[in-house]
Amino acid sequence: VNGESTVLRALDLLGTFAFTLNGALTAIRVAHLDIIGVVTLGMITAIGGGIMRDVVMGALPPVTFVDWRYLAVAAVGGLLAFAFGRKLQKAALPIMLFDAAGLSLFAVTGASKALAAGMGPVQAIILGAITGVGGGTVRDVLTQRIPTVLRSELYAIPAMAGATVSVIGVRAGFDAYLAAMCGAVACFLIRLLGVRFGLHAPKPR
Amino acid sequence: VNGESTVLRALDLLGTFAFTLNGALTAIRVAHLDIIGVVTLGMITAIGGGIMRDVVMGALPPVTFVDWRYLAVAAVGGLLAFAFGRKLQKAALPIMLFDAAGLSLFAVTGASKALAAGMGPVQAIILGAITGVGGGTVRDVLTQRIPTVLRSELYAIPAMAGATVSVIGVRAGFDAYLAAMCGAVACFLIRLLGVRFGLHAPKPR
Amino acid sequence: VNGESTVLRALDLLGTFAFTLNGALTAIRVAHLDIIGVVTLGMITAIGGGIMRDVVMGALPPVTFVDWRYLAVAAVGGLLAFAFGRKLQKAALPIMLFDAAGLSLFAVTGASKALAAGMGPVQAIILGAITGVGGGTVRDVLTQRIPTVLRSELYAIPAMAGATVSVIGVRAGFDAYLAAMCGAVACFLIRLLGVRFGLHAPKPR
Numbered sequence: 001v002n003g004e005s006t007v008l009r010a011l012d013l014l015g016t017f018a019f020t021l022n023g024a025l026t027a028i029r030v031a032h033l034d035i036i037g038v039v040t041l042g043m044i045t046a047i048g049g050g051i052m053r054d055v056v057m058g059a060l061p062p063v064t065f066v067d068w069r070y071l072a073v074a075a076v077g078g079l080l081a082f083a084f085g086r087k088l089q090k091a092a093l094p095i096m097l098f099d100a101a102g103l104s105l106f107a108v109t110g111a112s113k114a115l116a117a118g119m120g121p122v123q124a125i126i127l128g129a130i131t132g133v134g135g136g137t138v139r140d141v142l143t144q145r146i147p148t149v150l151r152s153e154l155y156a157i158p159a160m161a162g163a164t165v166s167v168i169g170v171r172a173g174f175d176a177y178l179a180a181m182c183g184a185v186a187c188f189l190i191r192l193l194g195v196r197f198g199l200h201a202p203k204p205r
Numbered sequence: 206v207n208g209e210s211t212v213l214r215a216l217d218l219l220g221t222f223a224f225t226l227n228g229a230l231t232a233i234r235v236a237h238l239d240i241i242g243v244v245t246l247g248m249i250t251a252i253g254g255g256i257m258r259d260v261v262m263g264a265l266p267p268v269t270f271v272d273w274r275y276l277a278v279a280a281v282g283g284l285l286a287f288a289f290g291r292k293l294q295k296a297a298l299p300i301m302l303f304d305a306a307g308l309s310l311f312a313v314t315g316a317s318k319a320l321a322a323g324m325g326p327v328q329a330i331i332l333g334a335i336t337g338v339g340g341g342t343v344r345d346v347l348t349q350r351i352p353t354v355l356r357s358e359l360y361a362i363p364a365m366a367g368a369t370v371s372v373i374g375v376r377a378g379f380d381a382y383l384a385a386m387c388g389a390v391a392c393f394l395i396r397l398l399g400v401r402f403g404l405h406a407p408k409p410r
Numbered sequence: 411v412n413g414e415s416t417v418l419r420a421l422d423l424l425g426t427f428a429f430t431l432n433g434a435l436t437a438i439r440v441a442h443l444d445i446i447g448v449v450t451l452g453m454i455t456a457i458g459g460g461i462m463r464d465v466v467m468g469a470l471p472p473v474t475f476v477d478w479r480y481l482a483v484a485a486v487g488g489l490l491a492f493a494f495g496r497k498l499q500k501a502a503l504p505i506m507l508f509d510a511a512g513l514s515l516f517a518v519t520g521a522s523k524a525l526a527a528g529m530g531p532v533q534a535i536i537l538g539a540i541t542g543v544g545g546g547t548v549r550d551v552l553t554q555r556i557p558t559v560l561r562s563e564l565y566a567i568p569a570m571a572g573a574t575v576s577v578i579g580v581r582a583g584f585d586a587y588l589a590a591m592c593g594a595v596a597c598f599l600i601r602l603l604g605v606r607f608g609l610h611a612p613k614p615r
Contacts, residue, residue, distance in 0.1 A: 142557055
């Protein structure tokens with residue numbers, strides 16, 4: 001069990017790193033912010049979803065805030081993005097990939113944490129999706145864009161799919177690590193397919 | 206008492222349904238979102254205010270999240286709005302009416318819940334108003350509009366008036382259901398009068 | 411100890427008053443809101459940061475909500491700004507000064523409260539900064555501007571500097587009042603220097 005939670009923690013920190021790079025590069029590319037703005041937006045993008053999940057679950061103070069590793073990973077990621085971001089800012093591809101990676105990792109770790117805290121499966125899936133899309137939603141609101149989760153392209157669906165795979169896996173008795181990995185891969189692939197082929201959920205006629 | 210709380214629960218679910226339709230139709234009309242965006246914005250509009258109230262009261266996890274009926278009503282409402290919204294989207298009137306109904310119902314149920322949780326009367330009135338205006342404020346921020354509660358037309362005032370009627374009614378010994386109904390009707394009428402006659406609170410000269 | 415906490419409470423109420431005037435004047439100047447919008451935006455600006463701090467710490471319901479003095483100070487400040495704001499609205503200077511005063515006072519009182527609640531020093535500094543910048547961030551999101559904390563000019567740095575001085579002072583054994591005053595003055599001066607000389611943190615080339 002301890003090994004499993006270590007693996008989930010590692011996946012969670014990896015998601016934190018990916019979202020930090022995404023948020024920081026967004027700050028450079030879209031909003032032309034200075035170093036403080038870049039690091040701040042990176043950190044908010046990285047820990048916003050986890051804070052929303054923990055607030056809703058009543059697990060306060062949030063783990064992203066109490067466990068120094070989250071803040072350290074986010075701060076280092078933000079500084080790295082600031083230092084090396086100039087080369088990356090022309091390429092929208094890494095920004096999208098970091099976002100998809102963070103989305104996938106947070107959807108499954110968020111769902112696992114919610115299950116472990118005793119939430120029901122539907123609540124766990126929704127909390128996984130909130131963890132995945134929450135930080136990016138705050139990022140978009142702060143930089144004055146309509147959040148990705150509301151706009152076109154598959155975004156909430158892969159997050160809920162990944163969380164669902166993870167929850168079903170755990171409930172079916174597989175170990176949490178394997179279930180989380182399968183869910184994260186499923187989310188990541190659906191998200192990339194959605195972006196690559198410009199897939200949309202149906203729109204009103 | 207149990208009968209009363211059943212009635213309040215019913216009013217609360219009715220408010221959830223009204224705000225879901227409002228948020229989902231707003232998503233279709235203003236932001237041209239796909240089905241996921243429509244359902245998501247509907248659900249956020251419907252349960253955002255209640256989540257704010259419960260976070261401030263420390264009543265976590267929020268009841269809108271634990272009680273599956275809220276999520277079910279919001280999901281069904283969002284899908285109905287998506288399916289039938291095309292005919293409604295030209296008419297701003299139903300959007301406004303659903304908003305006024307949700308505002309009225311949430312203002313009084315929010316105030317009642319706050320009183321029942323031991324908050325003082327002023328806090329209960331403010332929490333009722335937060336419950337009423339919270340979801341719509343998130344809706345407006347996510348679709349890049351200045352929130353209705355800050356813009357012209359009477360909006361916060363009817364919510365606080367309805368909550369006040371409800372709080373005074375309960376404190377004066379009337380049953381919570383009757384007090385809530387009177388408060389909701391008061392809020393609804395003031396709101397409609399404000400919209401109909403373009404009433405504003407005073408502006409700075 | 412009781413005397414100290416009385417002084418900190420006074421500084422906190424003073425910060426509440428300053429941020430209320432700032433938010434209310436912003437509502438008049440930028441968004442042309444009516445009296446309800448002016449008072450509401452003033453109150454949100456004033457108590458938003460403290461609510462964020464208390465939510466993250468799990469100290470619910472927030473003190474700004476339970477202690478009637480915060481709401482009273484914010485309501486009176488909003489009405490005063492509405493009544494006398496016409497003369498002030500042409501001058502951007504008082505808006506900036508009230509903002510800097512609120513930022514400085516909240517950064518140190520937020521950090522002190524976090525320390526007193528048993529948070530570690532890094533968490534206390536971050537929570538102090540959140541208390542300082544939180545209300546203004548909500549103000550900017552609601553009035554459709556990119557938050558000051560992300561835009562140019564030193565803003566987050568003075569808040570963190572002030573909180574750091576306050577935390578180091580308390581840890582070094584000075585009394586909380588003296589530490590808070592030194593931190594607030596440091597934050598205020600750095601902020602004013604940043605605005606006066608148009609100082610920015612470094613931007614990406």
